[in-house]
Amino acid sequence: MLMVRQPSRRLSKGWEYTTRMDYDLECQSIVKTFGVFRAVDQVSFQIERGSFFSILGPSGCGKTTLMRMIAGFYEPDSGDIHIKGRSVLSTPPNRRPVNMVFQHLALFPMMTVAENIAYGLRRRRASRSEIETRVADALHRIGLPDSGEKRIDQLSGGQKQRIAIARCMVLDPDVLLLDEPLGALDLKLREHMKVELKQLQHQLGTTFVYITHDQSEALVMSDRVAVMNDGKFEQVGTPQDLYFQPDTAFVAGFVGDSNKWRGRVLNRDATSLKLEADSGETLVGVPGGSAAADRGMAVDIFVRPESISLRRVTSSEPTSTPGDTVNHRAAVVESVLFNGAQSRALVKTRQGEDMAVALPQTGEYADLREGEEVTLAWSIEHCRCYPASSG
Amino acid sequence: MSQKDARRLTFLLLLSPFLLWILLLVVIPHIDMFMLSVREKIEPRVYETGLGNYIEVFSEPVYVHTLFRTAVMSVAATALTLLLAFPVSYYIAKLARGRLKSALFLMCLLPFWVSELVRVFGWMILLRETGVISSFLQWAGLVSGPVEFLYNDAAVMVGLVYTSMLFMVVPLVSTLDSLDESLVEAGYDLGGGGFAVLREIVIPHAMPGIVAGCIIVFMLSLGNYLTPILLGGKSSLWFTGHIYSQFITRFNWEFGAAFGFILLATSSLLVWLALRLSGQTLASTIAKS
Structure with a gap:
């Protein structure tokens, strides 16, 4: 396995204030x-x-x-x-x-x-x-x-x-x-x-x-x-x-829900990784866990639906605000899964990827409909990648 | 014809074999037997109605003794069968898996593919003076002369238990099968030892099966004729032997009928007692096993 566990870090918390x-x-x-x-x-x-x-x-x-x-x-x-x-x-x-x-x-x-x-x-x-x-x-x-x-x-x-x-x-x-x-x-x-x-x-x-x-x-x-x-x-x-x-x-995949991509590391700097999904899109993320991520390594990329912010595309605003710290996509709503506080929108990005996005509970998106155009954005630290599992 | 009538007709048609069976083979013969049993013979072809036959049975010590002995032996045979069948059933129901389970169950069934007569003769071959066990003991030098194992109460008991085993195993396996393993584990987990778990959890759960098996085995033993007579010989003094001799040897049907009803009353009384003592009802034991 590529992962290197750091048991000392996790255990030390306990050892400081408890005896055997x-x-x-x-x-x-x-x-x-x-x-x-x-x-x-x-x-x-x-x-x-x-x-x-x-x-x-x-x-x-x-x-x-x-x-x-x-x-x-x-x-x-x-x-x-x-x-x-x-x-x-x-x-x-x-x-x-x-x-x-x-x-x-x-x-x-x-x-x-x-x-x-x-x-x-x-x-x-x-x-x-x-x-x-x-x-x-x-x-x-x-x-x-x-x-x-x-x-x-x-x-x-x-x-x-x-x-x-x-x-x-x-x-x-x-x-x-x-x-x-x-x-x-x-x-x-x-x-x-x-x-x-x-x-x-x-x-x-x-x-x-x-x-x-x-x-x-x-x-x-x-x-x-x-x-x-x-x-x-x-x-x-x-x-x-x-x-x-x-x-x-x-x-990352088992606890909570995640959007998952398979991809590889394009480049790395001190704080972030530049990633390329198999679909060809690029993302900026951080290494999850303690695993070292080297250039070219195959990785699984996880983004939680609730850490993606969603905005409607209105004519008065520019369709996207590109920046270095944020991943963003333009997408079309495929369907809305209403489930009270756990409501979701399933969207398809312009590049053809399916993603799930949590809907904010402010009521602002209560009338979101199929076919509407939206922009998605999520920050670097919410985009975690791990060495690809063999499965 | 309306659907309701059709349904009623179907119901009656399905019920009729059972009704015919119970009426022709159980109810009518028993009424006839009862009439016979209360008919006293005054002189040839002259009869009077009364309980004379019953009084005569109970005033003869040998008949009362035989009845008592038959009942006690049957109870003992039932208890012994239960004692032997319980671990066997537990093993089949809870410990054996897959093919072993069905193989073991089949082995309990196997002896019943031959008639009771052949099975009893099998035991006679083993137990008689010139039989297998006696010869083996002589060959091994453990005894000096031939030993007769037949014609005593132990031989009768062996035969009865052997014949009854299956009828105890079947209801026991079916009730033990339904015992949830986690109940046994919980019994241990909460601090119980093997004996406590058996007494507090396994046996109470299996009670309907135990009672059903005991009733069947007891009735079969009490009403058994072939096994006690062949394995117990002349000294067997089994109650059914008296019934046979009254009907067949002496042609005293009135007396024989009285014997029959006494046996029926005895077994009903003992079964009722057993149900009362175990706190079970006939319905619950039959339904569950």
């Missing part, structure tokens, strides 16, 4: 293969105490395998997992200080809500009175104080969700693992549960490790997000880091 013992979960060079397929490949990361950490990746990227190794259902081929500074590799899943909220929640249908929550406490041989008070307390905390005697199938999706979390939280785990628990909910409820989960985590102060393929879930809830692809971590950082400073082409 402040990590609730630490994975060191975890490898897991199934036959010839390497599901998890040399993954290392640390999660600070009490933080919300997400692992974001497309399906089949190995995130579930990684989580099942943390929970203890799989054993890594090599590497080590530390929880609160102690290796748990030899600890079976029922003794690990981690609990898991399963994808379909896995509430026990043969038990009532209260019995579900009490299950783990009963396994620890807690006294009957203690179980009763803790179950009542947990039900109260999740806002379902009267649901103890209900059967699982009498609950709504959101209530089930909360019960599944309460069932783990009564056990005071060091780390709570959540395996895409919002996947089965409808959109409205999912939006609501995102906020609720984040608040719950904040209130409880427990370390959450959240697995998802939905970037909005990861970005909204997490303190830090790891983007995973092909069994490897592409980048670990805050949601803002991932969105504004993606390290790799994969992260």
Whole structure:
């Protein structure tokens, strides 16, 4: 690979103000293969105490395998997992200080809500009175104080969700693992549960490790997000880091939407790169991530629809204002995709490229129609390029 | 003809084989049997209606003893079958994959391709004094003379369990199949050991299948004739043996009919008891498995 990672830079942030013992979960060079397929490949990361950490990746990227190794259902081929500074590799899943909220929640249908929550406490041989008070307390905390005697199938999706979390939280785990628990909910409820989960985590102060393929879930809830692809971590950082400073082409393409071109580097100077897209157009951009971009190198170029500014071409104004710092295009609106705050315009540039542009929400473009002529502009730093991925 | 009439006619036509079957083979014979059982023979060709036959059955200790013994042995055979079939079913339903799964299932079915008589004879070849096991033990020098394994309660039990296995495995596999693996994992994840997960999650989930299998196996064992008589010999004292001898040997149909109804009442009572104790209903067990 051409990319040169700079782990020292990313890690140093953490090392400055935390000691090793402040990590609730630490994975060191975890490898897991199934036959010839390497599901998890040399993954290392640390999660600070009490933080919300997400692992974001497309399906089949190995995130579930990684989580099942943390929970203890799989054993890594090599590497080590530390929880609160102690290796748990030899600890079976029922003794690990981690609990898991399963994808379909896995509430026990043969038990009532209260019995579900009490299950783990009963396994620890807690006294009957203690179980009763803790179950009542947990039900109260999740806002379902009267649901103890209900059967699982009498609950709504959101209530089930909360019960599944309460069932783990009564056990005071060091780390709570959540395996895409919002996947089965409808959109409205999912939006609501995102906020609720984040608040719950904040209130409880427990370390959450959240697995998802939905970037909005990861970005909204997490303190830090790891983007995973092909069994490897592409980048670990805050949601803002991932969105504004993606390290790799994969992260740039996966987190948020992007207009993407294949091209090559024509020339470079101290601050910017002159690029030529395969279609023959030239652009000015900056290297994304830490990869060095040499002249002639094949690159992927990314521009987010929301960092492009769009202007109508009116007869009184000149059609374009060429400048050194701005990329610009003249284009024709092909169609308008109205979706409230996420409305887009699909345009075709004069050179024949299709691009998506976010529409400003000021109402000024509410009457934009097909066939109108517009000019597009975006600054150099919003035009990021990465060494071309082989795919 | 309107569409509604057509639909009704189709419904009746589809229902008629079932109605005929249940009426001709179940309801009418049972009414006839019941009439027979309450007919007391005063003298040749003179009959009176009364419960004399039933009173006579219960006043004879050997009949009561046989009934009790048959019921206890059937319950034991059911329990033993469940104990053996549960791990087998769990393996087939949850651990075996793909072709192995169907192969194992087929192997449970395979013995039923031959008739019960042949299967029982198979066991006799193995267990009799000059049979395979006895000869092997002698050849290995473990025993000095021939050993008779046949004609005792253990042989009957072996035969009953063998005959019943499939009828326990099928409902168990189908209920265990529907058990979501993540429930078992959640059971472990929340701190449960193997036994706790089995008791709290797997068995409660499989309960409808367990009860359905037990009912079928219990009824089959209680009403079995061939296996206990052939493997248990003269000492088997199986209740169906009495029914056979009253009807066929003694031509005392009135008495035999009373025996039949006592057996029916016993099995119904025990099944009802089992359902009450396990907290299941007949509808839930049949529907789920």
